[in-house]
Amino acid sequence: MHEWALAEGIISKADRIAIENNLEITDIVIQIGELQQIDDEILQFALEQLRTDNMKKARFTLETIKAKLKCRACGEEWRLDLSSLDEESSEAVHFVPEMAHVYIKCPRCGSPDFEVLEGRGVWLASVRGVRKDG
């Protein structure tokens, strides 16, 4: 998923939380699966640009979760080395992480039928703030 699209979704969700709870947001923690291959600097920049009045001074913390895969055919579990992908495949996985099933195979048996145990998706892990009404 593209960093700007992602930032838009994060800010929109956080802003909704702020409005619903009458909060001035101070901290937002975002967990990013490694499979998404997000450029942290671009995402951080996009978040700064898109921040709303309800999070003027909020600090954005990005946490990367390493990708861990498990083969459904042979049971092999492995950590992914994304640098092994060529540019075109890497780009495809960046936009649609499920394309991993197209370009990545189990290192033991070669099956593309694997499960992403960890490191897929982007999540708004926590939102902290102070109530505007004190």
Place this chain on the structure above:
Amino acid sequence: MADPRLEILERRLANVRKIIAVSSGKGGVGKSVTSVVLALALRDRRFKVGLLDLDFTSPSTHVILGVRDLQPIEDYGIIPPVAGGLSYMSIVFYAFDNPAPLRGLDVSNSLIELMAITRWGELDYLIIDMPPGLGDATLDVIRLVKNISFLIVTTPSILAFETVKKLVNLLNSLKTPILGVVENMVMDDKGRIRGEVDKLGVRYLGEIAYDAGLEASMGSVEKLKGTRFYVSLERILKGLL
């Protein structure tokens, strides 16, 4: 933990006036050709039209349209390229000619991801070519896309129609609007399907005769527009608008 993709998905479709999912109970009934021709026929009427291929494991609309050397443009998300006058999006831009062996959850995630990044802009119509059946993609578009309506394609075969009944039943139970049923590949019209569709309380939109010349038009928008299939669907469209 909240999934930020769901926040923007709705916003991505905010300027799309009407969203039509072209669906069927079974594969092989001409659903993808119907999707493409419906989109082209709407475009010919000067509407702004998008076409989204959600048949991730067996995409084919790019073959029908003859899409070559096109890629989406990255710009605060993804801007779909234009093919045959249509804003066009498909998983083939990322999987290319490779097989995409996706299980249910992967289908759901790919669908959400693709719909969250794609910036359609202003459209009069977005036509979605659905995978056949009642699987994840069907359940997801019903869940995630507000104001969606379904156009169902069948053939005269009792096997195809048997699955249409289940699809209609599901859509009714989920209170999802059905525009009607198109009967494709008709060779010997006895009006049986029309009667069956009436019994379901769904509109019978019309029939398309089996068109032996259709295969030769694959990959060429111009040739497609010269087929009997196109003329028949254009006639059906007149009744829909």
